[in-house]
Amino acid sequence: MLDSGLTNATTARQGLVVETLSVAFPSRAGWLQALDAVSLEIPPGGVLGLVGESGSGKSTVLLALLGLLPESARLGAERLAWGGHDLLRDAASQRGRRLGMVFQDTAAALNPALTVGAQLAEPMRVHTGLLPRQAWARGVELLAETGLPRPQEVMWGYPHQLSGGMKQRVGIAIALAAEPDLLLLDEPTTALDVTIEAQILALLDQLRASRGLSMLLVSHNLGIVDRLCDRVSVLYAGRVAETGPAGAVLRRSEHPYTRGLLAALPRPDRSHVGRLAPIPGGLPDLTLPDPGCNFRPRCPFAEPGCEQPQSLAGSAHRVACHRAEAIAGQPWPVDTTPVASPSAPSVAGPVVEAEGLSVSFRSGGWLARTLGRGRSVQAVDGVSLQVYPGEVVGLVGESGCGKSTLGRLLLRLIPAEAGTLRFAGRTVGSRPNLGFRRRAQIVFQNPDTSLNPRQTVATILGRAVRWFEMVEPHAIPAEIDRLLDLVQLPRRYAGRFPHQLSGGEKQRVGIARALASKPDFLVCDEAVSALDVSVQAAVLNLLRDLRDKLGVAFLFISHDIGVIAHIADRVIVMFHGRVMEQGRTASVLHPPYHPYTELLLSSVPLVGKPHIAIPAPVTRPPAEPGGCKFAARCPRHLGPICDTTPPPWQLAEAGHGILCHIPVADLAAVPHWLARSEDGPTR
Amino acid sequence: MTAIALPRLRTPSPLLLGGIVLAVVVAACLVGTVVTPYDPTAFAVRARLQPPSALHLFGTDEFGRDVFSRVLAGGYLSLATGFGAMVISLALGVPLGLLAAFHKGVVQEAIMRGVDLMISLPPILLGLLILAVTPPGLLKTIAAVGLVYVPILVRLTRAVALGLLEEEFVQAARARGEGAVPILWYEILPNAWPPIIVECGLRITFAILLGSALSFLGLGPQPPASEWGLMIADGRGFLAQAPWLCLAPGLCLCMLLVSVNLVGEGLRERLDPHSSGRGGHA
Numbered sequence: 001m002l003d004s005g006l007t008n009a010t011t012a013r014q015g016l017v018v019e020t021l022s023v024a025f026p027s028r029a030g031w032l033q034a035l036d037a038v039s040l041e042i043p044p045g046g047v048l049g050l051v052g053e054s055g056s057g058k059s060t061v062l063l064a065l066l067g068l069l070p071e072s073a074r075l076g077a078e079r080l081a082w083g084g085h086d087l088l089r090d091a092a093s094q095r096g097r098r099l100g101m102v103f104q105d106t107a108a109a110l111n112p113a114l115t116v117g118a119q120l121a122e123p124m125r126v127h128t129g130l131l132p133r134q135a136w137a138r139g140v141e142l143l144a145e146t147g148l149p150r151p152q153e154v155m156w157g158y159p160h161q162l163s164g165g166m167k168q169r170v171g172i173a174i175a176l177a178a179e180p181d182l183l184l185l186d187e188p189t190t191a192l193d194v195t196i197e198a199q200i201l202a203l204l205d206q207l208r209a210s211r212g213l214s215m216l217l218v219s220h221n222l223g224i225v226d227r228l229c230d231r232v233s234v235l236y237a238g239r240v241a242e243t244g245p246a247g248a249v250l251r252r253s254e255h256p257y258t259r260g261l262l263a264a265l266p267r268p269d270r271s272h273v274g275r276l277a278p279i280p281g282g283l284p285d286l287t288l289p290d291p292g293c294n295f296r297p298r299c300p301f302a303e304p305g306c307e308q309p310q311s312l313a314g315s316a317h318r319v320a321c322h323r324a325e326a327i328a329g330q331p332w333p334v335d336t337t338p339v340a341s342p343s344a345p346s347v348a349g350p351v352v353e354a355e356g357l358s359v360s361f362r363s364g365g366w367l368a369r370t371l372g373r374g375r376s377v378q379a380v381d382g383v384s385l386q387v388y389p390g391e392v393v394g395l396v397g398e399s400g401c402g403k404s405t406l407g408r409l410l411l412r413l414i415p416a417e418a419g420t421l422r423f424a425g426r427t428v429g430s431r432p433n434l435g436f437r438r439r440a441q442i443v444f445q446n447p448d449t450s451l452n453p454r455q456t457v458a459t460i461l462g463r464a465v466r467w468f469e470m471v472e473p474h475a476i477p478a479e480i481d482r483l484l485d486l487v488q489l490p491r492r493y494a495g496r497f498p499h500q501l502s503g504g505e506k507q508r509v510g511i512a513r514a515l516a517s518k519p520d521f522l523v524c525d526e527a528v529s530a531l532d533v534s535v536q537a538a539v540l541n542l543l544r545d546l547r548d549k550l551g552v553a554f555l556f557i558s559h560d561i562g563v564i565a566h567i568a569d570r571v572i573v574m575f576h577g578r579v580m581e582q583g584r585t586a587s588v589l590h591p592p593y594h595p596y597t598e599l600l601l602s603s604v605p606l607v608g609k610p611h612i613a614i615p616a617p618v619t620r621p622p623a624e625p626g627g628c629k630f631a632a633r634c635p636r637h638l639g640p641i642c643d644t645t646p647p648p649w650q651l652a653e654a655g656h657g658i659l660c661h662i663p664v665a666d667l668a669a670v671p672h673w674l675a676r677s678e679d680g681p682t683r
Numbered sequence: 684m685t686a687i688a689l690p691r692l693r694t695p696s697p698l699l700l701g702g703i704v705l706a707v708v709v710a711a712c713l714v715g716t717v718v719t720p721y722d723p724t725a726f727a728v729r730a731r732l733q734p735p736s737a738l739h740l741f742g743t744d745e746f747g748r749d750v751f752s753r754v755l756a757g758g759y760l761s762l763a764t765g766f767g768a769m770v771i772s773l774a775l776g777v778p779l780g781l782l783a784a785f786h787k788g789v790v791q792e793a794i795m796r797g798v799d800l801m802i803s804l805p806p807i808l809l810g811l812l813i814l815a816v817t818p819p820g821l822l823k824t825i826a827a828v829g830l831v832y833v834p835i836l837v838r839l840t841r842a843v844a845l846g847l848l849e850e851e852f853v854q855a856a857r858a859r860g861e862g863a864v865p866i867l868w869y870e871i872l873p874n875a876w877p878p879i880i881v882e883c884g885l886r887i888t889f890a891i892l893l894g895s896a897l898s899f900l901g902l903g904p905q906p907p908a909s910e911w912g913l914m915i916a917d918g919r920g921f922l923a924q925a926p927w928l929c930l931a932p933g934l935c936l937c938m939l940l941v942s943v944n945l946v947g948e949g950l951r952e953r954l955d956p957h958s959s960g961r962g963g964h965a
Contacts, residue, residue, distance in 0.1 A: 411858055437860035450851035454873040460852075463869060467859050513855060 002487055006532050015214060016042040016065075016182060018080040023060050029287040034060045036238045036289055039312075040216075041276055042231075044083075044181070047215040049246065051222060051227035053532040054503075056235040058218045065216075066099060067091025082182055100175030103186035106167035110159040114508055116143075117155035120177055127178035145210075147203055149619070151291045159250050164399075166197035172203065173436060182214045183207075189224060193398040193559065200601035220532065221260065223605030226250050233260045237283050237294050244317030250607045252678060253584065254317070254324040256332075258298045259343030263332040264537035266566035267606060269674050276355045276566065277334045278410050280506030282502055283324075291320065301327045350386035351543040351553050352440075357383045357409050357419035358577075365372040376476035379405045381577035381629075382419070387521065390551040394585065396561060396600065402577040403557045407523040410555060410556050411440050413425045438468045445507035445526035451498040457484075457509050458494035463514035483512040487542060504535035508542065515546070523555045529564060540567055559605050565589060570655075573597050576629040583656030595636045601673035609674060628661065634664060698949025701938045702840065706941035708935070712762055715755025724907045732925045741931035745921060750914075750931050761936065763827055764894030764903075764910075765887040765943070769830025774887060779833070780840025780887060781867045784848060794895040795841070799833040799953050806831045806893055807900075812903040819823030824903045828890045839882050877951045884947025888940040895936075911936050 005103060018040040024031040035057045042048045063069045064080065065087055075162040080087045085094055093420040094594065097630065103109035111119055112639050121135035126477070130138060136155065144150035144668060157169055168188065175183060185204070189197035189525050193588040201224060207213055210641040219225050225232055226246055233243040234255065242255035253259045262279040286288060292307035293299070299306070301323055312318040360378045379403045387393050395403050406508055408414045412432045421428045429437055444450035451460055461480045471479045481491045498506055504517070514522055524543065528536045544567060546552060573596065574580040581594040612681065622632035623643040631642040638661055647661045658667060720740075727747030735742045741750035783794040801809065813827040847853060848871065856866045895912015897903045904910045906917070911932035918928025 032916055068906055374736050413854065421730040432860070437858065440856045440858075443854065444855065446851060450855060452852040452874065455869075462857060463856075465864075469860065510855075517859070 003423070007078075014047075014081070014084055015044045015046065016040065016104070017079050017081045018065075019062070019080070021061070021064060021077040021080060023057075023064055023069060024074040025070070026074075027287060029285075031074065031476050032286045034238050034286065038238070038240055038541040040240075042214050042216060044190070044214055045208075045212050045218060046231065047229045049232040050216060050218045050235060051220065051225055051232060051261075052235035053220055053283075053534060055237070058220075058235055059186060060238075061235075062101070062186055062216070062218060064183065065096045066093065066101065068095070080153040080216060081306075092513050096123055096180075097178045098182060100178065100179050100183045101179035101185065102168075102171050102175045102188045103183045104190050105170045105189070105625055106164065107159070109171055109581045110167060114158075115155065116157050116159065116162070120155070120170070120174055123174060123177040123308060131239060138152075139173070143170070143177055145176075145676075146170075146173045148173075154452060157225075159578050164192050165199060168192060168200055168202065168335075172200075172207070176211075180213075183217065184269070185217045185467075187219055188217070190219070190221070193583060194605075195398065195563070195599055195617075197224070199604070199606065204228060213298045221605065222250060222265065222607045223609070226263070226607045226609075229432075229607045233330065234261075238286060238289075238538065239294060240312060240320060241295065242317075242319045242321075243312065244314070244319075248317040252317075253411075254319040254328065255295075255321050256301050257295045257328070259332050260298075262607065264534045265332070265607075266537070266560075266562040268565035268604065269606065274543065275334065275541045276537035277539065278536075281532035281651070293649050301330065324652045328361050342620035343404040348389055349391050350422075351424055352385075352555075354386075354410060354418045355422075356516075357406070357413060357421065358404060359409060359417050378577050380409060380416075382577055383574075383577070384419075384679070385579070385582070387553045387555060389520065389553050390547060391546060392554040392556055392568045393569065394554060394564035394571040394596070395557045395560065396564050396571060397574035398600075399559065400575045402443075404525050405575055405577075406574070407442070407555055407557050409527050410521075411442055411523055412437055413442075414438070432484040434468070438517040439519050440521045440523075441517060441519040442525065443507075443510050443514045443527045447503050448498075448509060448530075450510045451506055451513075453498055455497075456494065457496050457498075457501075460498075460509060461513055461516055464513050465599045468517040470517060478515075483516055486515060486546070487512040488660055502535075503531055506541060507539055511539075511546075515552075516552070518550075519552060521553045521555070523557065525557045526559070527556070529558060529560065536563075543567065561582060561600065562606075565646055573600070580630065581656075581658045583652070587653060587656040589673075591670050591672060592652050592658065592664050593670075593673075594630075594660055594667070595662070598628050598670060598673065599633075599635065628659075638662060695950060697945040698891040698953060699941040701945025701947075701949055704938060705946055707938050709760070709762060710756030711755060715752075716759050717759075719749075719755050720751035721749035723752040723909055734925070735927055742925065742927040743926055744918070744925070750927060753909035753914060754911065754932050757904075757911055757914065757932075758935065760821060760904050760908065760910040761891050761894065761939070763911070765891040765939075766830060768829035768832065768890035769883050769887050771826060772832040772890075773879075773883065773964065775829075776836025777840050777872075780837040780876075781844050781871060782863070783837065783862045784841045784871075785867060786845035787947070794837065798837045801830075801834045802838075807896060810893065810897050811900070811902065814897065819833035820900060821904055823898055824894055829892050831893065832886050832890060835886070836879070836882065840875060840879060843878055844871050847871050847874050850889050858952065872911055877954055880950050880954070884944045887943045891936060891944070908961065914962045 001023045018038065020037040022033040022037055024033050032210040038061065040048060050058050050061060054167070064075060067087065067192055067328055070076055075086055076328050082094060082098060087094060117139055120139040121132060123131045124135040124138060125132065130597055139155055140151045143154055148154050148166060148169050150605070153160070163169065181323060189200050192200065204215065205228060208215060217225060217228055229246045231244065232246045233316060234241045234257065235247065236257045241257045242249055242253065250259060253262060257598050260277070260279040264279060279298050284294050284297065293310045296302045296306045303323070305322060308322070310320040312320050357380055358378070360376045362376045383406055385393070395406065397403050405414070409416050412421065412428060412430065415430045423440065433472055458480050461483050462476055465476055465479050480494055484491050484493060489505060489508050493501070501509065522543050528539050531539060540563065543554070549555060556564065556568055568584065568585050571585050572579055573588065573594060575596050580596050581588060589601070593601070618633055618635055618637070620637065623629070624645050627643040629646045631637060634642065641661055647659050649657050649659050651657050652664050658664065660667065688702045705768050705804050708761070719885050724809040729747065731747040733739055733743040739749050741754060743749055779794050783791045797908065813830065814823060817823060821837065853866060853870050860941040869889055873901065894903055895915065897911065897918035898910045904913060913930050918925070919929050
């Protein structure tokens with residue numbers, strides 16, 4: 001008895017041990033080596049971040065731990081154990097019980113047909129044998145622990161009644177239901193807005209402290225890994241490239257891949273400086289694993305010796321690169337193509353000029369509408385803006401704030417209910433002519449759905465060229481070649497179908513299609529959001545070059561403030577259909593800023609950003625129709641005036657306006673969001 | 684790490700298998716309109732209800748007519764009903780479905796409520812309505828059966844197109860200012876084909892069966908024509924003594940239907956651009 005108790009205690013202290021885990025999947029071309037001798041370790045109470053781009057094998061690690069790999073997969077490991085329990089032999093008894101799992105897409109992870117209570121009570125009944133009544137009571141406690149207001153009501157609610165952040169809290173509560181001691185988090189905040197993300201990260205931090213939970217956080221976002229994890233392992237194409245304490249790996253990175261990732265990341269604190277450094281090339285072919293360093297083909301520091309197998313060397317901070325020390329001082333090579341200085345603000349008038357654009361969406365069928373029961377949401381509420389030739393205007397805001405709707409209003413893809421739109425000085429009617437269509441184009445977010453899967457690249461581009469009669473019919477192939485050159489794709493791609501291209505290549509085709517008509521104005525709707533960091537950097541550079549070369553004006557819609565800060569000349573901050581703040585990028589990223597901008601900026605997770613406490617989410621009754629839209633969530637709420645009186649548009653400086661009751665001087669008196677006054681970023 | 688090539692299952696492709704069977708059936712039916720071993724309508728009272736033999740492959744019926752010859756001679760009627768009806772359903776259903784998806788509002792309501800009205804009537808009744816007022820004839824049977832299946836294709840096409848219209852590549856076409864016809868023709872239709880083709884395979888089979896049912900009710904081809912449905916109907920009375928009277932046309936019908944469905948399924952797979960292999964994945 002005593003003996004077994006002792007061994008249990010010692011094995012429990014082992015935490016998670018993964019030794020040389022290899023996983024291969026069958027594919028047409030042979031076995032695809034998704035993981036190649038990956039070793040990881042999490043001590044009890046520790047938090048490990050597993051970082052890598054898509055295709056690096058992050059999710060495969062989670063599936064292997066949970067024993068949920070498909071039957072056809074080939075799995076091998078020296079050890080795969082949690083707290084001494086062999087997960088290779090029997091993961092089924094542990095998953096959901098000692099290993100809790102939180103998924104990325106909570107909308108898909110929760111069953112829409114069951115109440116929250118039923119889904120929360122189920123794991124407790126299965127794993128802990130609680131009676132339904134006890135499980136229910138425990139569920140209420142768990143929901144309260146995850147910070148949900150009114151947990152009793154939430155228990156009876158269905159997932160569709162909850163917001164994204166609330167769903168993720170429910171997801172965490174379900175993962176905690178069977179009292180696990182290891183929480184597996186698969187991109188838990190990727191689908192959420194930054195402000196909600198910050199709250200969920202704070203919750204995870206707090207749960208870790210209160211419950212002594214161990215966590216394995218899988219993410220592509222280096223900022224949230226830095227925020228939450230003690231240790232980090234960087235995964236590249238199925239192998240661990242670098243592992244060690246979070247601070248060391250992310251701030252004193254030694255492996256070229258980690259350094260490349262950090263160099264490719266657009267950061268709001270390095271606003272508008274030159275070009276990003278994308279990592280050239282793409283993932284290696286995993287069906288033919290390279291015995292040497294598999295990052296070699298993309299590595300700027302590669303030299304003879306790299307074709308030898310690399311092992312993780314070092315003690316605490318270990319790196320799979322034999323040249324790690326030799327290259328320590330060498331900077332990551334930055335694309336030195338001279339950046340054409342942004343064209344001087346032209347004296348010509350704005351290319352796009354919107355005045356009081358508004359649109360609302362009604363829900364409910366025609367019956368509900370005639371009975372006056374349909375609900376109406378003011379998606380865009382009296383927005384005025386100008387975009388000048390060759391200018392990049394960034395549009396930021398949370399999901400549902402009307403960013404995309406505004407973009408489509410400016411292209412007259414949806415009819416506006418009020419307001420006027422002028423393009424190059426001429427009023428654009430609600431049914432614009434082809435001339436406007438030719439000159440105002442759009443690039444979409446999702447490269448997978450923005451290209452017709454049954455058309456070749458040549459057809460996709462050719463349709464646009466032909467439609468606008470850009471060239472004589474016999475010159476169309478040459479024009480397609482020109483467009484492919486413009487977006488830096490090989491000409492032979494003309495014959496390919498979209499599914500034969502990578503995400504970044506598809507996005508380039510989407511850009512080429514928009515450029516086919518030689519537009520003056522381009523709406524980029526989250527055009528780089530679906531791309532991996534290294535690819536995103538290349539596409540951002542491309543967009544910038546196009547702006548410099550062709551003088552196209554952009555409306556760049558993004559939820560990523562880093563991207564906006566990098567590419568935009570001016571920024572518009574939107575909240576619930578209203579412009580809250582507008583001004584030059586450098587001005588908007590410095591105080592004075594609107595309380596909402598401040599909240600957004602302080603929520604952004606950034607590598608190396610000092611952790612500042614984020615104001616607790618405020619919930620106040622919504623303001624009256626005339627009041628400030630942000631009043632209900634404002635951490636700096638002044639009093640009844642915010643709820644009842646429309647806030648004034650105050651000019652902080654020429655061209656920098658803020659829609660707020662708080663005097664500009666008070667708004668300016670807040671600390672810089674990076675909270676480093678001495679070495680704050682230069683304007 | 685040694686890469687082991689996966690053992691590939693060598694199954695004949697459904698397209699090939701179905702195509703061969705279909706070609707044989709169609710060829711036999713075409714030949715059957717010109718020559719048959721015996722005269723399909725000649726009575727031979729002494730040789731009535733003979734079981735299948737070397738002389739009479741499928742036996743003989745109650746009037747001593749050679750069943751094999753009758754099956755061959757009448758096959759074109761079934762084929763014409765099936766394929767003809769499908770062409771009519773496609774020609775009407777697909778454009779209506781696309782229009783209903785594209786033009787929300789009055790156009791959609793008009794088309795879809797009309798479709799609801801047609802669906803609310805049982806297919807046989809609808810066929811009866813169309814045929815009863817005029818004398819029967821092959822072309823009218825085809826038209827009637829084709830009309831019966833228009834609503835199903837309208838609904839299917841509309842459902843598929845509605846999903847596709849939300850895709851970003853359609854929005855890109857709208858941003859170019861393209862109207863209904865180019866968007867539906869270039870962007871929607873190529874992506875909407877696969878489910879429509881599979882549905883067509885099924886519809887051909889149902890159309891043949893419905894055509895047979897209408898013949899059975901006396902509204903299709905009339906005796907002595909040897910439409911397969913009619914033959915099954917006639918043979919019904921002799922099911923106990925001479926099962927081959929029903930079995931022979933029944934099995935032929937069955938073979939035709941299976942091969943049509945195999946071809947439909949095979950076409951769907953062949954048309955999927957993803958099956959053409961992933962090249963240059965970088």
